[in-house]
Structures are given as structure tokens and as C-alpha cells.
Amino acid sequence: MPLDPAFVADCPYGPGGLLLDEVLEVDVEQSRVVVRMPTHDELPLTREQRAHPVFHPRHVSGGLMVHMTGMVGFVHAYHVLDLRHADGWIGYGV
Structure with a gap:
């Protein structure tokens, strides 16, 4: 599924720091998520290599x-x- 705009707005990083472009699976019962991260030459740090x-x-x-x-x-x-x-x-201590 494409990223929910409300999810992106709630993230403590801007879209460039989120690094993922799609949530592929959410299974609440199994407590599981699967996401996709594109790997390209313009990722932070990668472009500076x-x-x-x-x-x-x-x-x-x-x-x-x-x-x-x-x-x-x-x-x-x-x-x-x-x-x-x-x-x-924010996630610290979870």
C-alpha cells in the first residue's frame, strides 16, 4: 500500500529521512509489518560515497x-x- 499521508506527517523525519516508499503488509494479529526500501544512488550517504x-x-x-x-x-x-x-x-524505551 502507498504510504498514508497521515503516517508521513506523523513521522519524526521528513519524507527523505523515512527511507521507505511502501508498506507491503500489516498484520496486527501477528504483530508484523513488511516494508519496501528503494536502494538508489541518491540515498543519504550513498550519494557521498x-x-x-x-x-x-x-x-x-x-x-x-x-x-x-x-x-x-x-x-x-x-x-x-x-x-x-x-x-x-517517540519510541524510546519501547
């Missing part, structure tokens, strides 16, 4: 993968747990 086609090709950085786990957690909190950043929830 000093790339070499053989020795150091462009890639998704580890830092972005760590950040993405937080964004998937936000998707889970929003869609499965019904928590909202606008209501004061």
Missing part, C-alpha cells in the same frame, strides 16, 4: 540500515500498536 566500479561500488551504508530498523519500528508502532508521535510517543 567515493565509488569505484570494481573496488568500492555504491551501496547502502550500514548507518542507513540501522536507521531503517528504527523506521520499520515506527511503522510497527503506528500501524500495529496505534501509537502516534503527535500524541507524544
Whole structure:
């Protein structure tokens, strides 16, 4: 499903920091979400890499993968747990 505009508005990051472009599955009963993250050369950090086609090709950085786990957690909190950043929830300690 495309990203819900209310979800994007509630996110503590702007659309460029969200990193995902689609929520593929929300299963509240199983407490599961599946999302899609595009991997392209213009991702933050990726666009700044000093790339070499053989020795150091462009890639998704580890830092972005760590950040993405937080964004998937936000998707889970929003869609499965019904928590909202606008209501004061930010995720620390959950």
C-alpha cells in the first residue's frame, strides 16, 4: 500500500529521512509489518560515497540500515500498536 499521508506527517523525519516508499503488509494479529526500501544512488550517504566500479561500488551504508530498523519500528508502532508521535510517543524505551 502507498504510504498514508497521515503516517508521513506523523513521522519524526521528513519524507527523505523515512527511507521507505511502501508498506507491503500489516498484520496486527501477528504483530508484523513488511516494508519496501528503494536502494538508489541518491540515498543519504550513498550519494557521498567515493565509488569505484570494481573496488568500492555504491551501496547502502550500514548507518542507513540501522536507521531503517528504527523506521520499520515506527511503522510497527503506528500501524500495529496505534501509537502516534503527535500524541507524544517517540519510541524510546519501547
